[in-house]
Amino acid sequence: MNTATVRKASANDVAPRFGHQRPTTDYLAKDYESFRALMLDHVSRSLPGWAERHSADLAVTIVEILAYAADLLSYKQDAIADEAYLATAIRRESLRRHTRLVGYRMHEGCNARTLVHFDTTVAGVLLPAGTAVLTHMPATPPVIAPGELAHGSLRIGAFDEAVAVFETMHEVRLVREHNRMEVESIRPTTATLNGHFPLLRAGTFVLFCSAGDITAPGAICSAVRVTASSLGVTDGREVTDLAWDEEDRLVATDAARFAVANLALADAGRSISEALPVWTRERRSAQLRFGPQTSTGSDLAADSSLAGALRTDPRLALPAVALESPEGPWDVRQDLLSSGRFDRAFVAEIGNEGRATLRFGDGHYGRSPREGSTMTAHYRVGNGRSGNIRAHEIHHVVTNAVAAGGIRRVVNPFAAVGGIDPEDLEEVRLLAPTSALATAQRCVIADDYALVASEFPDVLAASATIFHGIGGRQQVRITVQPQPRVDFEQLCGRVVRRLEGLRLIGHDVSVSAPIYADVEIDLAVELSPPDSADSSGAQAAILRLKAVFDSADGSGGYFAPTMFTLGEPLRLADVLLTAQHVPGVRTARIDRLVVRGQLKQASALEVVAVGSDEIIRLVGSNDAQGRATIGVSIGCPL
Numbered sequence: 001m002n003t004a005t006v007r008k009a010s011a012n013d014v015a016p017r018f019g020h021q022r023p024t025t026d027y028l029a030k031d032y033e034s035f036r037a038l039m040l041d042h043v044s045r046s047l048p049g050w051a052e053r054h055s056a057d058l059a060v061t062i063v064e065i066l067a068y069a070a071d072l073l074s075y076k077q078d079a080i081a082d083e084a085y086l087a088t089a090i091r092r093e094s095l096r097r098h099t100r101l102v103g104y105r106m107h108e109g110c111n112a113r114t115l116v117h118f119d120t121t122v123a124g125v126l127l128p129a130g131t132a133v134l135t136h137m138p139a140t141p142p143v144i145a146p147g148e149l150a151h152g153s154l155r156i157g158a159f160d161e162a163v164a165v166f167e168t169m170h171e172v173r174l175v176r177e178h179n180r181m182e183v184e185s186i187r188p189t190t191a192t193l194n195g196h197f198p199l200l201r202a203g204t205f206v207l208f209c210s211a212g213d214i215t216a217p218g219a220i221c222s223a224v225r226v227t228a229s230s231l232g233v234t235d236g237r238e239v240t241d242l243a244w245d246e247e248d249r250l251v252a253t254d255a256a257r258f259a260v261a262n263l264a265l266a267d268a269g270r271s272i273s274e275a276l277p278v279w280t281r282e283r284r285s286a287q288l289r290f291g292p293q294t295s296t297g298s299d300l301a302a303d304s305s306l307a308g309a310l311r312t313d314p315r316l317a318l319p320a321v322a323l324e325s326p327e328g329p330w331d332v333r334q335d336l337l338s339s340g341r342f343d344r345a346f347v348a349e350i351g352n353e354g355r356a357t358l359r360f361g362d363g364h365y366g367r368s369p370r371e372g373s374t375m376t377a378h379y380r381v382g383n384g385r386s387g388n389i390r391a392h393e394i395h396h397v398v399t400n401a402v403a404a405g406g407i408r409r410v411v412n413p414f415a416a417v418g419g420i421d422p423e424d425l426e427e428v429r430l431l432a433p434t435s436a437l438a439t440a441q442r443c444v445i446a447d448d449y450a451l452v453a454s455e456f457p458d459v460l461a462a463s464a465t466i467f468h469g470i471g472g473r474q475q476v477r478i479t480v481q482p483q484p485r486v487d488f489e490q491l492c493g494r495v496v497r498r499l500e501g502l503r504l505i506g507h508d509v510s511v512s513a514p515i516y517a518d519v520e521i522d523l524a525v526e527l528s529p530p531d532s533a534d535s536s537g538a539q540a541a542i543l544r545l546k547a548v549f550d551s552a553d554g555s556g557g558y559f560a561p562t563m564f565t566l567g568e569p570l571r572l573a574d575v576l577l578t579a580q581h582v583p584g585v586r587t588a589r590i591d592r593l594v595v596r597g598q599l600k601q602a603s604a605l606e607v608v609a610v611g612s613d614e615i616i617r618l619v620g621s622n623d624a625q626g627r628a629t630i631g632v633s634i635g636c637p638l
Contacts, residue, residue: 030074036067086429093349093357095428100335104435106428107314108295108350111268111380112387112419114166114412115205115223115306116394117214118174118262122406125174132398133266133410135164135389142410144398164389165270165382166416169300174407175199178261180212184239186256188249193240193259200229200240203302205263207413208256214413215392220255221413223263224248225306245305265309266394266412268387268419269294269320269380276323276358276377279369285359286375292354294320294380297418312418319348319356320380325373339366350422354383384421391415443502446476449509452502453478453495458486461565463612469508476509479613481566488513514566517610520620521549521575522592522631525585541584542632548582549575549630551618559618570608570616591633594620 029038040063043050054060083094096106116133118125134144182194186208193200200206204226211219224244232239250256276286297312323330323346330344336359339345345366348356356379361367369375394412443449446464453462461481469475480495482488492511499509527541550557557563558578564570572590579588590602600608610616620631 029070030078032067032071035070035074036064039063039066086432090352090425092352092422092425095425095432096349099428099432099435102432102435103441104428104432105315105334106432107317107420107423108293108319109384109422110312110314110317110418110420111294111296111320111383112385112389112416113169113265113267113310113312114389114394114416115207115263115414116166116168116266116410116412117207117260118172118264118397118407119179119409119411120174120176120262120406121408123174123176125401125406126171127168127174127264127397127399127401128171129168130271131168131264132270133166133168133394134396134398135162135393136395137163140396142396143407144396145400146398164268164387164393166266166268166387166394167271167380168264168266170265172262172264173199174262181259181261183208183256183259184234186250186253188251188253189244189246191242191256191259192234193242194237195240196231196238197229197240197261198231200226200242200261202227202229204229204261205265205306206242206244207260207263208250208253209258209260210255212258214260215411220252222250222252222256223306223414224250225304225309227303227305245307247305247307265300265306267296268416269296269382271378271380274377274379276375279371279373279375281371284362284368285357286377287351287357288321288355288377288379290355290381291350292381292383293348293350293356294383295350295422296320296380310417312420314420314423319350321348321356321358322378323358323375324378325369325375327370327373330375336361336366341365342367354422383419385419387416387419389416441502442504443476443499443507444504449476449478449499449503452499453480453511456491456495456498458483458491459495460562463566465612466507474507476503476507477613478509478511479514479566480511481514481615484561512613515611515614516617517596517608517614518594518617518619519570519608520592520594520631521590521618522620522633523575523579523588524591524633525579525588527584527634528586537584538634541582542634545579545582545585545632546630548578549618559616564616566615567610567612568616569610572602572605572607592631 026034026038029035040053040060043059043063050059052060055064082088083091086095086098089095089098092106092108099106118127177195177197178199181197184192184194186192191208205223206226207214207221207223209219209221213219214221225248226242227245228243230241232241272290274289279286295314295317297317300309318332318334321332325344328344330346332348333339333345334347336345336347339361341361341364343361343366345361347359349359350356358377360369389412391414392411395410397407397410443452446466449464449466450462453459453464459480460483462478464476464478466474466476478495478499480488480491482491495511496509503509523545525541525545527538548557549559551559551561558575572593576588576590579585593600593602593605593608595608608616618630
């Protein structure tokens with residue numbers, strides 16, 4: 001019989017056979033220096049006669065190569081563990097992905113914006129969107145040709161690294177007559193200029209100043225964006241009437257004597273073009289060469305006011321990156337979760353050093369570039385508070401436009417605003433965990449459904465009730481009180497669609513109109529002199545009393561539709577107190593009270609309570625306009 005014995009290997013079986021000791025494993029060795037020292041000590045024990053420590057020695061070189069590889073592996077081991085948690089991650093990309101899971105959008109800052117004025121001596125100069133304007137550089141003319149500055153490359157720093165670069169956000173046509181226009185009259189949202197200026201159309205920026213020179217010491221300046229203009233004649237004189245949005249409302253109009261146009265809105269950052277490496281199947285991303293990457297807010301809308309154009313939200317800002325490829329253009333997005341498999345979209349993730357890494361889709365969430373394809377990145381660098389320059393610091397324009405030599409001065413009349421640095425990582429660690437509690441991401445209880453429904457701007461109030469329906473399924477009935485003059489059917493559809501992605505599985509959602517708790521009130525009042533002395537005075541007091549308790553929409557009366565919300569009770573003491581504050585009314589009491597068609601004893605009630613889906617509504621006698629009002633009787637002493 002053949003037998004076989006299987007024995008586990010012991011430590012002695014794998015021990016060195018040449019009399020050397022097993023190498024010591026030092027788990028505290030984590031970097032290059034410690035790995036190098038550990039390996040050199042082991043070599044010294046293994047080869048006592050070897051004492052060479054010079055870097056040119058082959059053995060030392062091999063040891064240093066192994067120490068470098070061990071250091072790199074050790075870093076990756078630690079990084080995997082550190083970057084897996086919000087509290088220990090140190091890379092911006094890791095924190096951005098962690099916070100995205102809890103609905104917190106970490107921002108990368110935003111670039112600054114300002115108005116730039118071009119003083120020209122010729123007419124018809126057209127500056128396209130993207131024209132660069134620069135802060136002051138000594139011994140440099142106002143107009144710089146692109147070839148002189150190597151615009152579009154980083155050689156701009158050869159002049160001065162402190163030079164800030166802005167680029168216009170829209171095209172502007174310069175007109176000599178717009179350098180200085182006299183103001184005939186001005187109000188907070190309108191103005192009249194002496195003369196005809198047909199090119200001052202809607203969308204033009206206009207600056208009003210107390211002096212003929214906008215850079216004069218002590219000059220008071222305010223700017224607006226024109227929404228409407230018209231040419232006319234007043235007393236035989238040609239005039240131009242301007243109007244602008246209420247958001248640009250002027251506060252101090254007395255000082256405005258002159259108007260200036262030839263203005264363009266510009267934002268910080270200089271444009272760069274870079275050819276990306278040929279795409280291979282193994283790659284999923286590509287890093288841009290220069291930084292800090294510019295993040296910019298929304299583009300200038302045609303109907304935006306100047307105040308709205310200067311107002312930016314860093315959490316909605318996107319990196320200023322665009323890609324061109326033989327397949328077509330690629331669009332930058334906040335994330336790829338809503339991208340389809342054929343969408344040419346990418347995400348620009350900003351690293352700790354400010355450079356952007358372009359991450360593409362996997363073929364399911366976003367399209368993946370074809371193997372062997374080439375792409376060109378057009379992006380901008382310059383971001384944050386460094387762009388918040390002071391007024392009168394911009395002095396140069398980079399252009400090759402015909403007749404651009406007629407531009408004799410370039411200046412920003414106001415300081416740049418809106419530049420915000422990228423969000424601090426420690427601030428992200430502090431705010432992100434609590435952000436999930438501030439915004440409802442799932443609806444579980446009735447209060448969750450009511451909260452989400454009430455977030456709609458057309459909803460005045462909302463309540464929700466969960467109950468068991470037919471078949472054991474739970475029904476969620478949401479009662480919505482709409483704002484006046486809102487299409488209720490369309491509002492219900494929007495609410496249901498919003499809740500569809502947040503509702504709990506097994507909850508059937510429906511939206512219904514509120515139930516009105518109809519109330520009739522008759523007041524007995526005693527008038528105070530002199531209104532009690534004659535019928536006309538008494539009639540005037542009654543009219544004042546009924547106006548206070550008006551139920552018409554927009555009247556602001558006590559029973560106006562927006563004065564009571566879902567579940568809000570009617571406090572009878574407030575009704576009496578309101579009546580007694582009406583001029584001419586000395587005392588008042590409730591003579592008759594009907595609630596939901598039932599007569600109530602007012603003296604025994606303090607509050608008319610309603611359900612969470614009910615609203616107090618005044619009914620009963622109508623006035624001359626057919627509106628419900630209270631009944632009033634006079635001469636009933638208390």
